[in-house]
Amino acid sequence: MINVLFFASLxxxxxxxxxxVNTPKPATIAALLxxxxxxxxxxxxxxxxxxxxxxxxxxxxxxxxxxxxGDEIAFFPPVSGG
Amino acid sequence: xxxxxxxxxxxxxxxxxxxxxAPNAGGIVLFAGRVREFSAQKSITALYIEHYPGMTxxxxxxxxxxxxxxxxxxATTLIHRVGKLMAGDNIVLVGVASEHRAAAFEAAxxxxxxxxxxxxxxxxxxxxxxxxxxxxxxTDAAAAERWR
Numbered sequence: 284m285i286n287v288l289f290f291a292s293l294x295x296x297x298x299x300x301x302x303x304v305n306t307p308k309p310a311t312i313a314a315l316l317x318x319x320x321x322x323x324x325x326x327x328x329x330x331x332x333x334x335x336x337x338x339x340x341x342x343x344x345x346x347x348x349x350x351x352x353g354d355e356i357a358f359f360p361p362v363s364g365g
Numbered sequence: 366x367x368x369x370x371x372x373x374x375x376x377x378x379x380x381x382x383x384x385x386x387a388p389n390a391g392g393i394v395l396f397a398g399r400v401r402e403f404s405a406q407k408s409i410t411a412l413y414i415e416h417y418p419g420m421t422x423x424x425x426x427x428x429x430x431x432x433x434x435x436x437x438x439x440a441t442t443l444i445h446r447v448g449k450l451m452a453g454d455n456i457v458l459v460g461v462a463s464e465h466r467a468a469a470f471e472a473a474x475x476x477x478x479x480x481x482x483x484x485x486x487x488x489x490x491x492x493x494x495x496x497x498x499x500x501x502x503x504t505d506a507a508a509a510e511r512w513r
Contacts, residue, residue, distance in 0.1 A: 291415050291487035292498040338485075341420040357417060357485075361501040364414065364445060364486025365398055365457055365477060 285315060285350060290359040296329040306350070312337055313346040315356060334361055366441070367425045369416060371448040374458050379442050383462045387439030390462035394469040396477060398457040400450050409490050414447045414456070417485035421445070428479045432461070435475065436468035443476065445486060475512055482509035 285304045294300050304322070306315050320327055337344045338357045350356060366382060368374075376395055383393055400412045429441045442460035450456060459476045463469040481501075488499045 288417070290417055290485070291489075295498075338417075338420060341417075341423045355419075357420070359417065359485065360487065360498070362481075362483065362485055363488045363499040363501055364416070364484045365481035365505075 284352060285310075286353075286355045287315070287319065288355065288357040290357065292360050293329060293332075293335065293358055297323075297326055299323075308352070310350050311346065312339070312344060312348050312350060312356060315350060316346070330358065332360075335359070336361065366443070367422060367429065368444045369418075369421055369425075369447055370444065371446060373446070373455055374444045376458070379444070379458060379460050383440050383442060383460050387462035389464060390439050391464045392462070392466035392469040394459075394461050394466075394473040396457075396459040396473050397455055398477075400452050400454045400456055402452040407490065407492055409452055410493060411452070411491040412450045412454075412456070413489040413491060413496070414445075414450065415487045415489070416445070416447050420485045424484045425480070428476055428483065431479070432472045432476050436463065436472045438463050438468060438472055441472070441476070443480070445480075445484070447486070449491075478505075478508040478512060481505045 285306055287302050287304055289297055289300055304315060304318050306318050336359050339348050340355055384390060425443050429443060438461055440462040444458040446456055459473050461469045461472045482505055490497050
């Protein structure tokens with residue numbers, strides 16, 4: 284299982300803060316996105332934004348990053364703290 | 366010292382904490398960021414700040430460590446408030462102690478610049494009738510880039 288989190292404007296657009304996903308192994312974040320969109324086709328627009336950032340276990344990641352069971356993957360918009 | 370909290374912070378307490386942690390400090394720089402009452406001609410009634418628990422702490426630690434590697438710092442404090450904040454409230458505090466002032470001034474600016482471009486925090490401006498998530502400003506990205 285992969286724990287997937289969404290934050291800020293993306294969380295509001297999806298109406299969802301967290302989901303768990305089973306992905307085929309070995310998987311990448313791109314494959315995880317495909318699995319998410321199969322389960323939730325209406326998330327296509329929000330998850331297609333090309334400025335979305337991705338993290339794997341609290342470190343910035345890319346679509347090609349390999350993931351394993353137990354990982355925490357997060358999707359979020361550009362940050363605006365400070 | 367690193368903290369992410371809803372509660373306010375006290376500059377006096379954080380100053381005391383820094384000089385206790387670094388008795389030989391000859392220079393202390395404290396930076397405080399606040400919620401403005403007006404932003405781009407809008408009247409802001411409140412700010413809501415969301416963060417990614419776990420990752421924000423990691424990024425803060427990474428930034429403090431990078432600052433330590435770059436300047437001879439004796440103590441560092443990084444506090445960011447989250448949740449609902451009102452106009453005039455404190456948002457963020459960066460405190461740096463070093464033997465001499467140049468390192469403290471530069472490191473405080475470095476920490477703020479990197480925090481704004483890397484820390485997993487998001488601001489939403491609450492106006493009387495709407496609420497808007499803020500996006501990264503190009504000037505913030507440029508401010509972080511100049512330290513590379």
